[in-house]
Amino acid sequence: MRLYQEWLKRERGLAFEDYAALWEWSTTDLDAFWRSIWDYYRIESPTPFRAVVRDNGMPDVAWFEGAQVNFARHIFRHIAPAEAAGQLAIIAENEKGEITEISWSELRRKSASLALELRRLGVKPGDRVAAYLPNIPEATIAFIACASIGAVWTLCSPDMGTPALLDRFQQTSPKVLIAVDGIFYAGKAMDRCTVVKDMRAALPSVEALLVVKSGYGDAPVAGAIDFAGILTRDDDAVAAFEPDWVSFDHPLWILYSSGTTGLPKAIVHGHGGIIALACAGHLHLDIGASYAPNSFGERFHWYSATGWVMWNQQVCGLLSGTTICLYDGSPSGPKETPDWGVMWAFAARHRITWFGGGAAFFISCRKAGISLSEIGDLSAVRALGSTGSPLPPDVQLWGNDEFAFFGRPDIWWCNISGGTDLFAGFMAGNRDLAATPGRLQCRHLGAAVEAWGEDGKPVVGKVGELVCTRPMPSMPLYFWGDADGSRYRGSYFSEWPGIWRHGDWLRIDEDGSCTITGRSDATINRHGLRMGTADIYAAVERLADVADSLVIDLDDGEGDSKLLMFVVPAEGRELDEALKAALAAAIRSSLSPRFIPDLFLQAPGIPRTLSGKKQELPVKRLFQGWPAAKVVNPDVIANPDILPWYLACAKSWLDGAPGGQGTLA
Secondary structure, three states, rough: HHHHHHHHHHHOOOOOOOOHHHHHHHOOOHHHHHHHHHOOOOOOOOOOOOOEEEEEOOOOOEEOOOEEOOHHHHHHHHHHHHOOOOOOOOEEEEOOEEEEEHHHHHHHHHHHHHHEEEHHOOOOOEEEEEEEEOOOOHHHHHHHHHHHHHOOEEEEEEOOHHHHHHHHHHHHHOOOOEEEEEEEEOOEEEEOOOHHHHHHHHHHOOOOEEEEEOOOOOOOOOOOHHHHHHHOOOHHHHHHHHOOOOOOEEEEEEEEOOOOOOOOOOOEHHHHHHHHHHHHHHHHHHOOOOOHHHHHOOOOEOOOOOOHHHHHHHHHHHHHHOEEEEEEEEOOOOOOOOOOHHHHHHHOOOOOOEEEEHHHHHHHHHHOOOOOHHHHOOOOOEEEEEOOOOOOOOHHHHHHHHHHHHOOOOOEEOOOOOOOOOOOOEEOOOOOOOOOOOEEEOOOOOOOOEEEEOOEEOOOEEEEEEEOOOOOOOOOEEEOOOOOOOOHHHHHHOOOOOOOEEEEEEOOOOOOOOHHHEEEOEEEOOOEEOOOHHHHHHHHHHOOOOHHHHHEEEEEEOOOOEEEEEEOOOOOOOOOOOHHHHHHHHHHOOHHHOOOOEEEEOOOOEEEOOOOOOOOHHHHHHOOOOOOOHHOOHEEOOHHHHHHHHHHHHHHHHHHOOOOOOEEO
């Protein structure tokens, strides 16, 4: 960030007294700011652009019209300097400890080999290539190959069930399917051949199937092309291969919303918008080229399954010439003998400098009581990243204490919040700003984010709706299959036309720091006082006897409501009267007596998406009597085994006997 500001002063004659002034400029002079990102990161185009932005009111916005770019081209320009400095492109490890290292030139050769094969199979610009792969190097290689020829990439994780996969892939009619025949996860080998066969049978658009052989498949998949064999090609055509130039708004990939309460949205992003936002985002992440003097030896890791947008963020590290470190496996090892030190040991082995994960991961590490000093040498780690849900202040303080052993008591936490929807952070980190545990340091450059009250006016120091009042280049081009754009407009612009409403509660304080207090559709409103669920979780989950929790507010239709809290006690504990009293005391002292639940229920677990987000709204709707089939999709829930308990509990509640399940209190 500081180097960028020095460049602005030197090249543009622009100086800002503080970050607030820089942010203000970035959100009011969109032309100058995004032009500076284009120039600072030397984004290349063989043709000039006519204007930076043409804004006819969101979502009718066009960026860099006339420019041509390519995501893969932007990556490949790092090959020569990275290899001269001896830096790798990818370091990957799986749960069994098997390590793969890929150089920048090998990354190019392998992706070029696959790109040429895809062309041979008839894949043209705009055709979709679907992938069913875990977080292995082959997924990154395949994505870059698709990007290089203008094919549209769409990826799902092998931990999804077949119905959930088809809900996504059937929307996009892929021409080619790339799939793994088995996985090893949480200490177990699992065949995926049957899933692959079922997918192919249900996707008549697929003309070719490429299979990554894992060693865990039960039987060969008939008619499949061996993926590994394709990557061995090394001839003149591969050496001469160059990625295609495509328009700035040419589709790059299709991401999906969670799909927990209906058909997932198929969100389309463009090459140029993703390049621009990833580059701007790297200012906030403070990552740079692994070969550059300022960031020499950078190794960037963000733990993610391939079904989460953070997989895409991880791959985008390559755009800045950064070595990315991939992990394929469970973050806590085998289910029978969980070990929350697994990922930290991985970071120590590979001298990772930037370590990111979901907030739920860090919460679990603290709850497990792990001691980082006993795991390995983590002195190379200079930054910790968190997203997915709010990070409680005490968890951040725990991390500070743990890293004090390695001489970093002030380890920098880069807490970010944004979304799959726009592939960007609305709020992010900044190394030059003060860090307050539990808060996001600032609003992202270029993100005109405000908190709005019910009257549609900005508020400061108070909770309001998170809105974005100006466009960003990575906002969706459209939803796949949404011909008239009605679903896209309805998803973000129905409340205030031309204003992006994100669906989160946000508080922006006077110093510019931000706090996400929960989803606005899952707000707690007790006698006129609103509270985000994140504040309640922060109050109760710092208790050692609480492993997890979820709260819902049920309106009784007569002006009152019942507040229910589902509690997962720590191992060996029960939700007895003493624990209920402790929960009530924690809420009373941290928030207000108004937010003490009317009923505490001991639950076997908390439903979470595959990316770790608590499923408040689906649970709330179950208890409001919505049909289960319209409320919850088990195939996109990380722990679907607990859903029957919630279904039975909701039925009991609706029958007027909330204590009828025996485990309820």
